[in-house]
Amino acid sequence: MSGRETVLGKVRRALAVSGAEAERKAAVDERLANPVAGLIPERGQLEGAARVDLFCKMAEAVQAGVTRVASSDDVPEAIAKFLRQNNLPAEIRLGADDRLAGLPWEKTPNLTRKSGPSDGRDLTGVSHALGGVAETGTLVLHSGSDNPTTLNFLPDTHIVVVAADDIAGDYETVWQRIRTIFGKGVMPRTVNWVTGPSRSADIEQTLLLGAHGPRALQIIVIGGTA
Amino acid sequence: MRITAPAFKENAQNALTDLHLQRALEHVEAGFIHKRAKVVAALPEFDALRDAARDIKNHTLEHLDLYLEAYEKAATKAGGQVHWAETGGDARAIILDICRKAGAKTITKGKSMVSEEININDFLAENGIEPVETDLGEYIIQLRGEPPSHIIAPAVHLTKDQVEADFRRVHTHLDAARDLSESTSLLAEARGVLRDKFLAADVGMTGANFLVAETGTSVIVTNEGNGDLTQVLPRVHIVIASIEKVVPTLEDVSTLLRVLARSATGQDMTVYNTFSTGPRRPGDPDGPEEYHVVILDNGRTAMLGNEFHDMLRCIRCGACMNHCPVYHAIGGHAYGTPYVGPMGAVLAPALFGLDEAANLPNASTFCGRCESVCPMRIPLPKLLRHWREKEFERGLAPATQRWGLGVWAYFAQHPRLYRLSTRLAIGALGWLGKKKGRFRALPLAGGWTRHRDLPAPSSRTFIDQIRDREQ
Structure with a gap:
């Protein structure tokens, strides 16, 4: 009898x-x-701006940084400014996401963009999230050539762009959206919920940021202001 | 790990006099209890979510065969390969076979209690495959050759100084004069050392906090991101999960994650919750080419449908041990099994045999704190009592204990004799101890008076006092 029949039996x-x-x-x-x-x-x-505000508040409470911009046209400059302020090289790696590709990168000529999954040597990765969850300040990302999963974990700094309209109140709403996009009962290979930067409290229960994943998580929220 | 539960009493004695351990254990109370209480207070629906979580698992367990089949069907459809293992030995053989076919030399591991349960690390090492633990706590104890002392904080028994000494001993390729006095430097060093291991591994193995029947998805929950690097970088990903990890839908998982994070680490949500379904898809630039899931029984079906059924709801948050006065006093290693604290004392006799673990259900004061914080509302003290009954029935309890219980049972069944004898005994003890108010030594009570004085009783029995009051 196979292991399967034995266990089910x-x-x-x-x-x-x-x-x-x-x-x-x-x-x-x-x-x-x-x-x-x-x-x-x-x-x-919550509805509208209040929901986006809660998302930002909850994300900041778990040590994520939040930049709010009025439109997607402002994203490249927001990224360049963040890197400058944190003394990071003006170089990012990102996937093939159309929403990111279509941004006016000409506004930031000094920012070098590399494309594709991370090889473990990138300092900063940029992804576009599928959505966010206000309840806990959680980002929802999914795998694919648009936003390679390695970008979520290997770079020291992870910058995630999310549209305010894609921020839901709860996880359940995002699952419904995933069902609409990918089909019922079908999941992308990987769905990542990300709530703040990587951390560990394994040494004397002291919380430290940047265990194996990004040491810093910067979220850029497009729109959603009242 | 080697099961040392039969030596529990000796282990506990040693733990009580281990100064490093006692210092480290202070962090358990300070770290976990306060943080959990704070997030629970901030969520008015928390108790209702516990009820909902309990109901989800109860429903799933009642239909476990069907949900396992549904899970298998969905996982296979997504390109995953599902393997079934009745025992730890079966699981080890399956995993070794996958590793050999992949030509694996090293395998990185996300934190998995099931992998501790089946002793996979030693087995792989014996077969020429190097297992590398990547969770910081697990990495530290692997360097020390120790088992975990806590199901979610495996190195909670260690102080920072001990970790520094281990890193200096093992990371000899690094500058001996480096400063490791701060925890941040220790973390950075582990991150650097393990980054190379992640990139070099042929196989990555993780556990699963949940399996989702609806979509064939496995779910891991980590704060470090180590589990994700373990599963996204190597060519082959192996998930090892026990049968009770399956839940019906993504909505059900969401409810369970809400109570898991809060109960475990006092976070509203864990940093990384990762939902994995099958191997790399066409067009994916990263991810594993093979995705295997090993579904393990290893004694769990023997708990299903009987008095231990409720234990299968456990989601391994660790809240029971974080709130246990016995765990606070002796830590996890004294239990001598991979699962420790109250949940371990219930699970270990089922998984490793009552003969091995009969001591553990006795390591409880029945104070009930574990049940009061359990997100799955598992009646842990009741389950411990069931094991004590079985221990007694099977004659595993020591002779003096059996004799004592026999004497007590005789008197309890003869109420007049009971009242008379207790009245005499209490009267005598009360009179003898009137002067000092306590006894430093007492015949037949050496087990108690060796460590502390016995307070002298009032000279009247409880029953007599109640009767006086009622009149």
């Missing part, structure tokens, strides 16, 4: 079921076919 014997019970199957099929959101905390259930 033991589960069924313990539960005193055969696996063929119509009622149990129907309960499972229904739950998987029509996922229902559970209890969602009130905290993130």
